[in-house]
Amino acid sequence: NEHVIIDILNFRIQKTIIPADAVLMAGGMGKRLMPFTSKTPKPMLKVGNKPIIEYNVDRILNVGIKNLNFSINYLGDQIEQHFGGGEDRQAKFRYVRETQPLGTIGSILLVNNFEHDDVLVINADLLTNIDFADFYTSFKKSGADMAVATTSYAVDVPYAVLEIDGENFATSFKEKPRYTYYSNAGIYFLKKSVLAMIPKDVFYDITDLMEAVIASGGKILTYPIMGYWLDIGKHDDFTKAQEDIKYINFS
Numbered sequence: 001n002e003h004v005i006i007d008i009l010n011f012r013i014q015k016t017i018i019p020a021d022a023v024l025m026a027g028g029m030g031k032r033l034m035p036f037t038s039k040t041p042k043p044m045l046k047v048g049n050k051p052i053i054e055y056n057v058d059r060i061l062n063v064g065i066k067n068l069n070f071s072i073n074y075l076g077d078q079i080e081q082h083f084g085g086g087e088d089r090q091a092k093f094r095y096v097r098e099t100q101p102l103g104t105i106g107s108i109l110l111v112n113n114f115e116h117d118d119v120l121v122i123n124a125d126l127l128t129n130i131d132f133a134d135f136y137t138s139f140k141k142s143g144a145d146m147a148v149a150t151t152s153y154a155v156d157v158p159y160a161v162l163e164i165d166g167e168n169f170a171t172s173f174k175e176k177p178r179y180t181y182y183s184n185a186g187i188y189f190l191k192k193s194v195l196a197m198i199p200k201d202v203f204y205d206i207t208d209l210m211e212a213v214i215a216s217g218g219k220i221l222t223y224p225i226m227g228y229w230l231d232i233g234k235h236d237d238f239t240k241a242q243e244d245i246k247y248i249n250f251s
Contacts, residue, residue, distance in 0.1 A: 016133045017064030020189070021114045024060075026053060026124035027073030027098055027107065032234050041075040043124040044082065045238065048245040052232060053079065053124040055250050060120065062251075063132045066091040067115050070124070071107040073098045106204035114192055121206075123186035127241050128229040129250050130187060135223050139189040145218035146194055146210070149187035151229050155179045182222060185229055194218070 030042030037045070043053035060068060068086065072079050072095055079095070086093030096110035108121065118139075120132070130149060139147035156178050163172045188206065197212045198204055213220055228248045232238050 018120075018133060018136050020065055020116050020118040020120050020136065021067045021069065021111075022060050022065045022120040022122070023069045023071060023108055023111060024053065024056060024122055024124040025071050025104065025107070026079055027071050027076065028125065029074045030125070033232075033238060036238070039075070041072075041078055042232070044075075044078050045232075047127060047232075047238075047241045051082065052127060052241075054082075055127060056122055056124060057083065059129070059132065059250065060122075061089055061091055063136075065120060065132075067113065068093050069111045069113070070095045071098070071110070072096070100201070101203055102201075103203045103205040103208070105206040105209050106198060106202060108195060109198055109200055117192050119190055119192055119195075121188045121190065123231075125232050126186055126229065127232060127244070127250075128185070128187070128225065129227040129248060130185075130225050130229065131227065135187075136189055138223050139221055142221040143219065144221035145213050146188060146190040147221040147223050148210070149185040149223050149225050150182040151185045151225055152180050152182050155181065182224065185225055186231065187225075 026041065026043045028042055030037035030045075033042055033045070044051045046052075047055070057068065068091060070076075070079055070083070070093065076095070076097055083093050092113075094111070094113060096107060098107050098110070105121070108119075118136075120136075135147065135149060157176060159176065161174045161177050162170050163174070165171050184206070194209070194213060197216070198209060210220055228244070230237060230241055230244065232241050
C-alpha cells in the first residue's frame with residue numbers, strides 16, 4: 001500500500017519497507033576538512049572501516065528503500081565508482097551532477113526517476129542512526145507536506161535572567177536557566193509534489209523551500225532525533241567520529 005510502511009514477517013526476520021525514494025546530497029567540497037578532501041570527496045572519507053556515505057546508504061537500504069539517487073559534483077566520480085549501479089545490493093543507484101551551483105536542494109530537480117510519492121533527502125556526510133521508520137511514520141501520520149529532522153542543543157545562562165514586558169516591568173525571574181533550541185539536522189521527508197515549488201536552474205537552498213511551503217499554507221513537521229547524529233564538517237568532528245564509531249550502533 002502506497003504511503004504505508006509494510007512490516008514483512010519472514011519466519012525469524014522482520015523487515016521494514018518504506019515506500020519512498022531517496023536522494024543523497026553528496027556534492028560538497030568539504031573545504032574545512034582539507035587536506036583530507038584534496039583528493040577525496042568528503043562523503044567518501046572513511047570513518048572506521050568504510051566511507052561516511054556508506055553508513056547512510058546501508059541504513060537506507062535496510063528500511064527497504066531501493067531507489068537511491070546521488071547528487072554529486074566535487075570528485076563525484078569516486079562515489080559513482082564505489083557504489084556502481086546498485087545491482088549487487090538489489091537496488092537502483094543513479095547519479096546526477098550539477099553543472100552550476102544549485103544550493104542545498106536545487107539539484108533534486110535533476111532526478112527524473114522517482115517511483116513513489118514521498119522522498120527522503122539526506123546530506124551524505126552525516127553520521128547518524130536516526131530511526132528512519134519512525135521518522136517516516138510520524139511524517140505520514142501528521143499529514144505534513146514536509147518533515148525536518150532536528151537536533152537539540154542547550155544553552156546554559158550563567159546568570160539570573162529577568163523577563164520583562166514592553167514597559168520594562170519584570171514579569172518573571174529565572175536563576176541560571178537552561179534554554180533548549182532545535183536545529184536542522186539535514187534529513188528530510190517530503191511529498192514529491194513539493195518539488196514543484198523549486199525553480200529550475202537556480203541556486204536554491206532547503207531553507208528557501210521551507211519558506212515556500214509555509215508561505216503556501218503547507219505544513220512542516222519537525223522530528224527530534226533521539227539517537228546519534230554528527231555533522232562531520234570540521235577536523236574535530238572527524239576525530240570525534242573515529243572515536244564514536246567504536247561504540248555507536250549503526251545497524
